[in-house]
Amino acid sequence: MSIPLRVLLIEDSEDDAALLVRTLRSGGYELTCERVETAAAMRAALDQRPWDLVISDYSMPQFSGPAALQLLQEAGIDLPFIVVSGTIGEETAVSAMKAGAHDFLMKGNLARLIPAVARELREASERRERRRAEAAHRAVEARFAGVLDAAAEAIIAVDEAQRIVLFNTSAERIFGYTAAEALGQPLDMLVPPHLVEAHHRHIRAFAAVPERSRGISERHGELVGRRKDGTEFPIDASIAKLYQAGQMIFTIFLQDISARKQLEAQFLQSQKMEAVGRLAGGIAHDFNNLLTAITGYAELLLGDLDQSDPRRCDVAEIQKAADRAAMLTRQLLAFSRKQILEPQVLDLNTVVASMDKLLQRLIGEDIDLVTILDPALGHVKADPGQFEQVIMNLAVNARDAMPQGGKLTVEMANADLDVQYTRQHLAVPSGSYVMLAVSDTGCGMDAETQSHLFEPFFTTKEAGKGTGLGLSTVYGIITQSGGTIWVYSELGQGTTFKIYLPRVEAEVDRVDLYSPVADTPTESATILLVEDESMVRTLVRRILDQHGYTVLEAPRGGDAIAIAAQHDGPIHVLLTDVVMPEMSGHVLAEQLAALRPGIQVIYISGYTDGAIVRHGVLAADAIFLQKPFTPNDLVRKVYQVLDARPREVNNHL
Numbered sequence: 001m002s003i004p005l006r007v008l009l010i011e012d013s014e015d016d017a018a019l020l021v022r023t024l025r026s027g028g029y030e031l032t033c034e035r036v037e038t039a040a041a042m043r044a045a046l047d048q049r050p051w052d053l054v055i056s057d058y059s060m061p062q063f064s065g066p067a068a069l070q071l072l073q074e075a076g077i078d079l080p081f082i083v084v085s086g087t088i089g090e091e092t093a094v095s096a097m098k099a100g101a102h103d104f105l106m107k108g109n110l111a112r113l114i115p116a117v118a119r120e121l122r123e124a125s126e127r128r129e130r131r132r133a134e135a136a137h138r139a140v141e142a143r144f145a146g147v148l149d150a151a152a153e154a155i156i157a158v159d160e161a162q163r164i165v166l167f168n169t170s171a172e173r174i175f176g177y178t179a180a181e182a183l184g185q186p187l188d189m190l191v192p193p194h195l196v197e198a199h200h201r202h203i204r205a206f207a208a209v210p211e212r213s214r215g216i217s218e219r220h221g222e223l224v225g226r227r228k229d230g231t232e233f234p235i236d237a238s239i240a241k242l243y244q245a246g247q248m249i250f251t252i253f254l255q256d257i258s259a260r261k262q263l264e265a266q267f268l269q270s271q272k273m274e275a276v277g278r279l280a281g282g283i284a285h286d287f288n289n290l291l292t293a294i295t296g297y298a299e300l301l302l303g304d305l306d307q308s309d310p311r312r313c314d315v316a317e318i319q320k321a322a323d324r325a326a327m328l329t330r331q332l333l334a335f336s337r338k339q340i341l342e343p344q345v346l347d348l349n350t351v352v353a354s355m356d357k358l359l360q361r362l363i364g365e366d367i368d369l370v371t372i373l374d375p376a377l378g379h380v381k382a383d384p385g386q387f388e389q390v391i392m393n394l395a396v397n398a399r400d401a402m403p404q405g406g407k408l409t410v411e412m413a414n415a416d417l418d419v420q421y422t423r424q425h426l427a428v429p430s431g432s433y434v435m436l437a438v439s440d441t442g443c444g445m446d447a448e449t450q451s452h453l454f455e456p457f458f459t460t461k462e463a464g465k466g467t468g469l470g471l472s473t474v475y476g477i478i479t480q481s482g483g484t485i486w487v488y489s490e491l492g493q494g495t496t497f498k499i500y501l502p503r504v505e506a507e508v509d510r511v512d513l514y515s516p517v518a519d520t521p522t523e524s525a526t527i528l529l530v531e532d533e534s535m536v537r538t539l540v541r542r543i544l545d546q547h548g549y550t551v552l553e554a555p556r557g558g559d560a561i562a563i564a565a566q567h568d569g570p571i572h573v574l575l576t577d578v579v580m581p582e583m584s585g586h587v588l589a590e591q592l593a594a595l596r597p598g599i600q601v602i603y604i605s606g607y608t609d610g611a612i613v614r615h616g617v618l619a620a621d622a623i624f625l626q627k628p629f630t631p632n633d634l635v636r637k638v639y640q641v642l643d644a645r646p647r648e649v650n651n652h653l
């Protein structure tokens with residue numbers, strides 16, 4: 001197929017002109033050609049039509065190649081200009097090239113003409129494309145300069161060849177390139193290499209979509225960008241196409257959505273954790289009832305067996321297994337943020353300092369323990385026992401990450417979390433916090449491990465080396481205390497856990513030391529036992545009977561009211577489950593208070609705090625016993641209630 005070519009020949013020899021024409025046609029060009037030999041004729045030809053190429057003899061009687069080149073330059077016309085001659089030497093040819101000629105050929109060697117023409121036409125096309133891109137950039141930039149300066153999102157415009165013609169300030173910030181570095185470059189530089197081909201397909205498909213009104217089309221989508229440093233990041237893109245001066249221009253509006261994606265991942269993780277928490281809380285009630293029966297009957301059996309009886313060892317193992325099961329339940333409830341806490345105003349300096357020796361024994365002598373206290377540290381409100389468990393769990397994890405020894409640092413400091421921090425961390429309100437950081441110099445963790453770190457039963461340890469509940473317990477305790485925890489780790493660089501608890505202005509609570517009480521009643525007492533789970537009710541009655549109490553039992557609230565109405569004599573204590581069919585323990589207690597003034601109430605439950613709160617039990621003066629409990633726990637609680645009551649209770653009917 002012939003290639004159309006418009007050639008202006010500046011030549012005084014018809015024979016030489018004919019030779020040039022034959023050479024070009026033999027090279028596959030379909031010529032539109034005009035020969036001139038004066039300046040006036042050249043001007044007229046330039047005004048008459050556009051040209052693709054000028055070929056000029058160097059020396060003519062009335063004109064010359066240098067004069068023709070100067071005329072073309074003064075007219076502001078950028079065309080490939082090739083000088084041909086049969087007489088001039090190399091020095092003259094160099095002068096012509098320096099003046100602006102694009103190539104120089106000897107008439108005796110026209111074999112070079114075809115490749116020279118092809119090269120100059122290609123380079124001329126590239127120059128036109130660059131000028132067109134520059135012109136398009138200037139036009140778009142001039143039109144939207146105010147918008148570009150104010151835009152928070154990156155705005156990038158590319159031509160049909162997908163070369164960048166506009167790159168605003170936000171694009172510089174997001175991608176790391178300056179506008180000078182980006183303009184004229186292919187859009188591929190902003191796309192990860194493995195996505196370039198797919199990107200080209202999408203752009204081609206988009207270019208083929210018919211335009212809407214006013215010549216504009218749009219497409220929205222989530223893409224992946226590449227910064228100057230090679231890092232990849234998610235972007236939200238809107239692409240529009242329009243025509244300017246007959247050329248299609250693509251304008252791309254981009255937003256870096258890394259922070260949003262991080263928040264979405266945090267939200268999905270929190271939903272997953274919440275679902276597991278609901279499951280843990282749901283099974284806790286039935287499981288705690290079973291454990292109460294197992295623990296209670298095992299302890300009763302031990303009391304009946306002689307010290308020399310070999311079966312005592314078997315029963316003791318049953319107790320140990322039940323205790324381990326109860327611990328697992330408590331850990332699950334801690335993870336699910338549904339355990340019963342006894343928060344107090346604490347100074348974490350005191351809590352951590354009191355654990356120093358314990359922690360050193362826990363981590364071993366090959367690990368250097370460094371504790372950094374803050375004299376100006378604010379106060380927090382948390383359960384002291386649970387918070388000690390948090391520190392010990394983190395210390396054990398750090399120890400396991402440093403099998404060859406290392407350094408464990410426990411540091412406290414006040415922290416003020418601003419809005420920018422809270423935007424990047426889901427469900428963390430801005431404000432004043434106390435920060436506790438636990439850092440090790442161990443093996444560190446990869447991103448995949450970190451994404452599952454607080455899930456229950458997730459562990460990187462060997463089988464039998466851990467339950468996978470340590471960090472999930474930490475997570476539950478901290479979040480239930482109104483705080484948050486974040487992990488920062490790199491493989492081979494160590495790990496830091498940062499805990500943030502809200503700062504409170506109250507004074508530190510005084511912690512009363514535990515003092516034992518007698519385990520037998522000082523006088524006879526009548527207890528109304530209300531429990532819908534028969535195996536627990538039978539066990540509790542047996543325990544109370546053994547300690548000399550008079551027990552009235554009922555499976556439900558309605559039955560308990562009927563018994564209280566019929567019983568001839570005082571009822572000193574109501575021992576009731578919280579959640580029961582037909583009537584809750586709290587409603588039962590209110591009705592019996594009117595029927596039996598002065599009756600004391602002990603609530604028991606295997607449910608979690610959410611269910612207990614809904615049933616109105618967690619008031620400041622409520623007396624509560626969490627299942628599973630041992631016979632000693634039960635008797636001690638009953639004695640404490642009886643010991644604190646007024647001595648005369650005359651509520652019999």
